[in-house]
Amino acid sequence: MQYPIVIYPCEEGGYVAEVSALKGCLAQGETLDEVLNELKIVTDLWMETAEKYGQKLPDVADSIEKMKALSN
Template identity: 35%
Template structure:
Protein backbone atom coordinates (compact mmCIF):
# COMPACT_ATOMS: atom_id res chain seq x y z
CA UNK A 1 0.00 0.00 0.00
CA UNK A 2 1.30 3.45 -0.86
CA UNK A 3 0.00 6.61 0.77
CA UNK A 4 0.83 10.23 0.05
CA UNK A 5 2.31 12.10 3.00
CA UNK A 6 2.97 15.83 3.40
CA UNK A 7 6.21 17.03 5.02
CA UNK A 8 6.26 20.57 6.38
CA UNK A 9 9.19 22.32 8.05
CA UNK A 10 8.39 22.98 11.72
CA UNK A 11 8.96 26.41 13.28
CA UNK A 12 10.87 24.75 16.13
CA UNK A 13 13.05 22.83 13.68
CA UNK A 14 12.57 19.43 12.15
CA UNK A 15 9.50 18.39 10.20
CA UNK A 16 5.84 17.69 10.75
CA UNK A 17 4.36 15.02 8.51
CA UNK A 18 0.74 14.00 7.98
CA UNK A 19 -1.35 11.73 5.79
CA UNK A 20 -4.23 13.57 4.07
CA UNK A 21 -6.17 10.34 3.47
CA UNK A 22 -5.99 9.34 7.17
CA UNK A 23 -7.48 12.18 9.24
CA UNK A 24 -5.55 12.76 12.45
CA UNK A 25 -2.57 10.64 11.38
CA UNK A 26 0.34 12.99 12.09
CA UNK A 27 3.91 12.71 13.33
CA UNK A 28 7.18 14.62 13.37
CA UNK A 29 10.93 14.17 13.33
CA UNK A 30 14.17 16.11 13.58
CA UNK A 31 15.01 15.24 9.95
CA UNK A 32 13.02 14.25 6.88
CA UNK A 33 14.24 10.67 7.27
CA UNK A 34 13.20 10.49 10.93
CA UNK A 35 9.82 12.08 10.16
CA UNK A 36 9.18 9.51 7.40
CA UNK A 37 10.11 6.62 9.71
CA UNK A 38 7.83 8.02 12.41
CA UNK A 39 4.87 8.47 10.05
CA UNK A 40 5.22 4.87 8.88
CA UNK A 41 4.82 3.74 12.49
CA UNK A 42 1.89 6.15 12.98
CA UNK A 43 0.18 4.75 9.85
CA UNK A 44 0.61 1.17 11.10
CA UNK A 45 -0.90 2.10 14.46
CA UNK A 46 -3.70 4.06 12.79
CA UNK A 47 -4.67 1.07 10.66
CA UNK A 48 -4.23 -1.56 13.41
CA UNK A 49 -7.56 -2.94 14.60
CA UNK A 50 -8.45 -2.27 18.21
CA UNK A 51 -10.31 -4.82 20.35
CA UNK A 52 -13.13 -2.31 20.89
CA UNK A 53 -13.63 -2.24 17.12
CA UNK A 54 -14.31 -5.99 17.21
CA UNK A 55 -17.60 -5.64 19.13
CA UNK A 56 -20.22 -6.37 16.46
CA UNK A 57 -23.97 -6.64 16.62
CA UNK A 58 -25.73 -10.01 16.16
CA UNK A 59 -26.78 -9.19 12.58
CA UNK A 60 -23.35 -7.91 11.51
CA UNK A 61 -21.52 -9.43 8.59
CA UNK A 62 -17.73 -9.43 8.25
CA UNK A 63 -16.10 -8.98 4.85
CA UNK A 64 -12.59 -8.22 3.63
CA UNK A 65 -11.56 -5.93 0.79
CA UNK A 66 -8.20 -5.72 -0.94
CA UNK A 67 -6.48 -2.39 -1.54
Protein backbone atom coordinates in the same frame (compact mmCIF):
# COMPACT_ATOMS: atom_id res chain seq x y z
CA MET B 1 -1.26 0.69 0.71
CA GLN B 2 0.62 3.82 -0.15
CA TYR B 3 -1.20 7.05 0.55
CA PRO B 4 0.21 10.44 -0.40
CA ILE B 5 2.00 12.26 2.40
CA VAL B 6 2.63 15.92 3.09
CA ILE B 7 5.75 17.14 4.93
CA TYR B 8 5.92 20.57 6.55
CA PRO B 9 9.03 22.21 8.02
CA CYS B 10 8.49 23.52 11.57
CA GLU B 11 9.51 27.07 12.49
CA GLU B 12 11.35 25.80 15.56
CA GLY B 13 13.15 23.13 13.52
CA GLY B 14 12.34 19.63 12.41
CA TYR B 15 9.38 18.47 10.38
CA VAL B 16 5.77 17.36 10.62
CA ALA B 17 4.45 14.77 8.17
CA GLU B 18 0.89 13.63 7.66
CA VAL B 19 -1.16 11.18 5.69
CA SER B 20 -4.04 13.53 5.00
CA ALA B 21 -6.33 10.69 3.88
CA LEU B 22 -6.07 9.15 7.36
CA LYS B 23 -7.58 11.62 9.82
CA GLY B 24 -5.16 12.39 12.64
CA CYS B 25 -2.30 10.37 11.15
CA LEU B 26 0.72 12.60 11.61
CA ALA B 27 4.21 12.49 13.05
CA GLN B 28 7.03 14.81 14.03
CA GLY B 29 10.79 14.42 13.71
CA GLU B 30 14.02 16.40 13.74
CA THR B 31 15.16 15.11 10.33
CA LEU B 32 13.39 13.94 7.19
CA ASP B 33 14.48 10.36 7.90
CA GLU B 34 13.17 10.55 11.45
CA VAL B 35 9.81 12.05 10.50
CA LEU B 36 9.31 9.43 7.77
CA ASN B 37 10.21 6.58 10.14
CA GLU B 38 7.82 7.97 12.77
CA LEU B 39 5.08 8.39 10.17
CA LYS B 40 5.48 4.73 9.13
CA ILE B 41 4.96 3.65 12.75
CA VAL B 42 1.95 5.93 13.21
CA THR B 43 0.41 4.82 9.90
CA ASP B 44 0.79 1.14 10.83
CA LEU B 45 -0.89 1.80 14.20
CA TRP B 46 -3.65 3.82 12.51
CA MET B 47 -4.33 0.91 10.12
CA GLU B 48 -4.32 -1.67 12.93
CA THR B 49 -6.81 0.41 14.90
CA ALA B 50 -9.07 0.89 11.87
CA GLU B 51 -9.02 -2.86 11.22
CA LYS B 52 -9.74 -3.64 14.88
CA TYR B 53 -12.85 -1.45 14.83
CA GLY B 54 -13.98 -2.46 11.33
CA GLN B 55 -13.42 0.95 9.76
CA LYS B 56 -13.18 1.10 6.00
CA LEU B 57 -9.88 2.49 4.71
CA PRO B 58 -9.99 5.38 2.24
CA ASP B 59 -9.34 4.49 -1.39
CA VAL B 60 -5.74 5.24 -2.38
CA ALA B 61 -6.69 6.41 -5.90
CA ASP B 62 -9.24 8.88 -4.47
CA SER B 63 -6.60 10.23 -2.09
CA ILE B 64 -4.14 10.76 -4.92
CA GLU B 65 -6.75 12.56 -7.03
CA LYS B 66 -7.61 14.87 -4.11
CA MET B 67 -3.93 15.72 -3.61
CA LYS B 68 -3.53 16.47 -7.33
CA ALA B 69 -6.58 18.74 -7.27
CA LEU B 70 -5.21 20.65 -4.27
CA SER B 71 -1.85 21.21 -5.95
CA ASN B 72 -3.36 22.82 -9.07
